[in-house]
Structures are given as structure tokens and as C-alpha cells.
Amino acid sequence: MKAICLTILIGFLFVLPLMAATDFYIQDVPWDEGKALNLLWDTDADSVLIQKADSAGVWQPIFLGNSTPSSYTDRDLVPNKTYRYRFTSIPMAVDSSFVTAEARPLEQWFYLHKLSYLLILLIISIAIVFYIQTARRGKDYFIRRISGLDSMEEAVGRATEKGKPILFVPGIGDLDDIQTIASLTILSHLAQKSAEYDTELIVPCRFSMVLSAAREVVREAYLKVGKPDAYKEDRIFYLTDDQFGYVAGIDGIMVREQPAANFFLGSFYAESLILAETGYNTGAIQTSGTAQASQLPFFVVSCDYTLIGEELFAASAYLSRDPQQLGSLKGHDFGKVLVIILIILGVITEMIGWHWFKIFFEGVQS
């Protein structure tokens, strides 16, 4: 409630009636990057014409239309530059014709409508950093078993026994997708294991930026276990940007090379079942994981192990057992508790009729 009051109060202070008229006035759009002005009017006329002076001082029409709603937002302005507007009522009323006003859009230092985002982000980030610090000081955190990750050793072992390669698919997302990054962190651990066991690792990529990152990850992993010569760059390759062309390529690899273990980890869409079913058909041991909830059922049906949603992001901490990373997982749990509390509070306040709580968290710009 305090935050709402603050919005109204500070918003009012930022109103810029540089040259106001009784029936036409200009306000700076509050809490923005200073590129918009609100033009408001109060007239009995049916239609209005608004003109803006260009750099040569010539009036250019920017709005001609119905007088209601009695506002127009002029966007794409230059911050701190003064703009002149001329307002005309149609049919022209004697006392309101050719009213001019000028105003300057101002940049602000905060998007107030994002206050709720900021608060949640700060609380969760502080919690994560706090748990990381306590982990650094030596506190042990428990992490439940994630069988999909425990299976990694089994999968690599099976591939080694059969003398077959391991296939790792980092999803169809680009490098700006955090699921792809999470996938690459698992690839790092998997590459170390495959290097230790001298098992071939195949990584087909859909995007060239993912290709560069995957090659770097695997090369470093081989270097780390002291087998840089075993690293084969041509086994980590770009296939195609085309979604189902990529799937066709991977299916071809699965059928021809018969990998003993398949890993589908990252962002997946409609192609998930085609990949998983083909892998199932070849008899490979399969591990999948994605945060795309709609694709999880397909993976669950056709794969031996599936990482569900956040388990994909917990993988690095789980595999490395690094106390700092385990501490950060505790921060996620705190976030979950916070979200549950907020959901319950939201339901209660809506039932009571206190809509400000929902409005605050909706974060809609006025």
C-alpha cells in the first residue's frame, strides 16, 4: 500500500505544467526513459486536431480524431528537448481555438511499475548469496537424489562396455537461452567422464554460437582430465538451424552410429518425441531434461531418466558437489517458499477485495 501511495505522490510531483491552459495541458509520462509526453484536453467539441512544431517551426498534424478519450501520447521524442504543440477544437469554439503549449519529456531514474520485480529479485538474490556465504563457511546442505544425473556414470559405463559413442543434444535453443547454458554445464561433466573412459562423445548443434561454446567446454574437459589428444573437434559439429532438419540429422546419427547413451538436455519443443522415440527404438539408455513443461510428458514416456524443470538448473551443483553451488540451491528453495506465500496472500487479498496487492505485483506501466 505504501508503494502505491508513493507512486501517486511522486508521479504528481513530476507533472510538468510548463505552459498549461484550462482545456489543454501536457504531462511528462512518469517513470519512463523520457521519450513520451501525455497531451490532455477538456473540450465540448466532437473532434480535435493536435499539431506539433517541427524543427523549422512549421505546425505538423500529429492527431486528428475524436475528442474522447481526452488524451494522446506523443512518443519517440528526444529526452530533455522542448516540444511545442497546438490544440484546435473542431468545430472551432471561440474560446478554445489554437491553444498552444510546450513541454519537455524528462528521463527518470527508476521504472516505478517494476518495483515489485525489483523487490522479489533482491529478496531472492540476497537469499541465494546468503546461503552461498553460509556454505562457504562450512555448512553442509542436503540435496536430494536426482536419478537422472546419477545415471550419467551408468550411461558412460554402458557406452564404454559396448564400445559405442555417447550422443549429447544441447536442445534447440540458442546461447541466450539459460537452458542451453545449463545443458553445457552438464556437457562439461559428461565430457570429463567420457574422456576418463575413452568413450567417444558426439555433440550436434543447431546454432553456431552453441557450437563454439560446446567445443570450448569439451576441449577444456578433456584438457582437465589430462587427455587433450583424445579430443576430436569434428565430433562436435553444426548441423542446421532448421528445427526438423536438425532432428532429421540427429535421427540419422542415432540410426547409423547406434549410440549406447543419449542425452537430450536443454530447450525442446515439438521435436522432443521424435528424438526420444528414435533413441528408444535404437535401444540406447536415454536421459532427458528440459524446462519446457509441455514436452516433459513425451520425454517421460520414451526416456529412462528425465530431469524436470529446475532439476536441469540444479545439475551443475549436484554433479560438482561444490558447496557454493549447493548453497545457491537452498536460495531457490527460499524463493519457492516466498512464491507460495505470495500466491496465498494474493488469493486472500483478492477474496477480501484488496486489489492493490495484485495490481502492485502485476507491475503494469501506467
Place this chain on the structure above:
Amino acid sequence: MSAVSSSQVERRIVFLLLLIAVALPLIFPLGWKTEVSNYSKLAWNLIQSAPDSSVAIFSFDYDPSSMTELQPMAEAMLDHAFSRNHRVLVMALWPQGMQMAEQAFSKILAKYPDKRYGIDYAYMGYKVAGIVAIQSMGKNMAEVFPADLSGTKYQDIPMLHDVKTLKDIAYINSLSTGVPGIKEWVMAARDVYQTPVTGGTTAVSAPGLIPYVNSQQQLFGLLGGLKAASEYESLIDVIGPATVKMDSQSVAHILILFLIAVGNIKALRARKRGHNE
């Protein structure tokens, strides 16, 4: 999970039955009617209620692989937008998206011969970088699209004179199969600039996007799969490709139900045999 040879044979029988189930209704149409769902109605309402001469974005975020499901949606929604006299900015977040767009346009423009390039529609082309491209469009469209596909400068395209950022767009229609797609438009356009977003996706991806059709209207309806495309066709009173193919889909669904029943009978018998032994 090891696949055994008997299951391989079963799989092939299943595939054959499905092929027959899909093919027969295409040869001998059944003419079954489809009921319109709320999700399709919401998407239709958004286009229906947008003012005359509004500028809309149609983003073709798919490639030929999913055209069976998405192309009928694109054509029906484009038909609707043109019938409401909307001006359409055509773009793609997928490399092959523009080819899909031009196919849809060539079909629909035959119905609207008066529509003129640059005034009623403009091809702005494919943009790399997905969500980052959308974020940039929110700040300055001309910077993201310096020129259209034929090289005409953004400023010289009549329908885009008043379109500076995403805020000047009446609605966005993203037809998407994956990433980047509808989700990116919701995150970067709807949530940040409040520009209404609607769209269509494949049936298998639709459940993941339904949570965005909510009271905050992050998504104004959603067309999921061929059924939704046929619903949209019935909303605009057109018998299009989706309506024709719906019979096949319905029969295929019924076959899947039959297969589930067979699978259960088989499992039950196996369990009984196990008990007896």
C-alpha cells in the same frame, strides 16, 4: 529401455493403421463439424475488435516442417485481418519464415486484389537474435528494419509512417513452432510494452503456452494445432485446408484411443499370465 523385436513389429502395425486412418478420410471426407473453443474465440476477438487501418505484426516463426498445422492458421488470420482492413507488417524470427509468409500472402492476396504493397502490407524480412530483436523493436523499429525486403527504406513505406516502436502496433500475431516464438513475444512485447499478442502453435506445444492465456491477458487466445485452425476458419466462414483435414485428425485420434485400449488388454493378459505362472 531396450527395444525388442516383437515391439518393433507392433510399432510397424501401429504406423500402418495410422497411415490408413489418416489417408481414408482425406479420400472419403466425413464432413464432421468442429466446435469453436474459447481460446480460438479470444484470438478472433482481438483481430475483430482492432480498429480500421490498424497496423499489426504477423511474425512467421516457423519453417515448412510445421506448415501443415500453422499455414492454415496464418491464412485464416491474414484473411480476417485484411477483411477488417488492417495493415500488416510481415516479419520472421526464423530464417524460412518469410517463405512461409509469402506463400500465405500469395493465396490470400488473390482474394483481396485491391491490397497494395507498402500501404496494406510490407515484408520486413527475417531478423536474427530472437528476443533481443523484439526488445530493440520496442525501442526503435526503424533501427531493426532499416529497409524492407525489396530495399525500400523504412521511412519511405507509407503504412509505417506512424509506427515508431512496438507501442504503435495494434496487435502482434506470432505463428510459432518453438524458440524464438510466442513466448518471446509475450515476454518482450506484451509484458514490457502492453502490445496485445496472440498466435498459433503446434498441438504438441500448445499446453505449454496455455498458462499465458490468463486474466492479465499475456496472450489474447491461442490457436493450438489443426483443430484450432479449423475453428478459426469456421469463425470467418471459410472452408479452408484445416477444415478439410480435420476429419483425418479426428479419425486418427479415435484410432489412438483404440490402440490404448488394445495396449491395456495386452498388458492385462500379460499380467494374468504372470500370475498363473
Place this chain on the structure above:
Amino acid sequence: MKRNLPLFFAFFCGILVIVSEFIPHRPFSMMIQTLQDWFMIISGFAILLGQISLFQSNLAKIQQRESGWMYYLAGLISFIIMLLVGIFWGTQETGGLFGHGANIQAAMGSKPFDYLFDYAYQPLSATMFSLLAFFIASAAYRAFIIRSFESNLLMITAIIVILGRTSLGGMLTSWLPESLKFWHLPNLSDFIMEYPNSAAQRAIMISAALGIIGSSLRIILGIERSYLGSDK
């Protein structure tokens, strides 16, 4: 240096993006715009990187006569043909080095690139996607087996949704009176998708979003480094 420089970039850019999400004032608004422009330029050039990689890796496999080298040869030939016809005669309205190729268009009905796109690439892609229908059928046949109370519930729900998504489902229960319309199969199917399905999807999405916040923070703070190839 090799490790520290990327870590510094990740920290600097990560913090900058977060800060500019909340501060509209310059220089933050300009810096984030510049970063976005950079990303788009790098993404554009990255496409070229992928094509070079594709060319090199396929060529190496053909030269070494690896098993299945003819597939790689087919891939490489297709790649070169599409590339050349695109460069020579362009696509659709865009011309190429030799203009629009009016004679070839008259013979083929369209430009060579468009011809191959429409009659080779498009059917091949659609075929891949259509495999999904076959795999869904075989997966459903294998997976929807009643083993427990929960699997029973799952199957009943699946049957309602599958029937509700067909024209037949609507016809089966169209006789229901207005007061019982909730039980009409398409309505029941929509209810399942809108409430139980959305609730479960949202729960997974929210927890995944928390995972994303945690992962991003670990990357920005340099705690998570394995994506750079080493965790040390």
C-alpha cells in the same frame, strides 16, 4: 587472463542488463541498446560460422571416407546447390548475380531456389514433422497402461482430452441439456487444459524461473564456470 576476461564480461554485462531493466535514465538506456545491437550483429555473423563448420566437417568426413560418407556428400552437394542457385538468381522478389533468370523461370515455373524450396525442402521437412503423429501413436500405445490408481486417472483424463479434441467428441455429447454443458466433452477437455493442466504447467514454470534466477546469478557472480569449459 583467458578465464578472467570472459568472467569479467559476464559480470559486467549481466549487472548492466539487470540495472538497465530498472533504470530508464541515460547512460543505461543507451548502453543496453548498444549491447542489443552488438548481440544482433554477432548473431548475424554466427550464421556464417555455422555454414563454415558444416562445410569443413562434412568435407573432412568425405576425405577420410568415414562410414556413411555418402550421406555427408549428399548433404554437402545439397548445401552447395542451394547456395549457388540463391547467389546466382536470388529468391522470390530478390535478384541474384545473374538477375532474376527469366528464361530459367519460364522453364521451371519459378526461380531455381524457390523451385527446390517448394518441391524438395518443403516436403522433406513436412515429412519429418509428420513422423510425430506416428511416434505419438506408438508412444500412447506403450505408455497409457493401467498399473495403479494414478495411471488410471491419467488415462481417463487423456481419453477425455483426446475425445474433446475431435469432432466426434463434440457430437457424442451434443445432446446434453444446457444445465449439463460442463460435461460436454469439448468443454470438459477445455476445463482440464485450462485449470489442472495450467496449474501444473505454472508450478513447473515458476520453479524453473527460480532455477533460471539462481543459475544466472551463479554465472554473473562467477560461481558457475563450467559453461566456459572449466569449473576452476
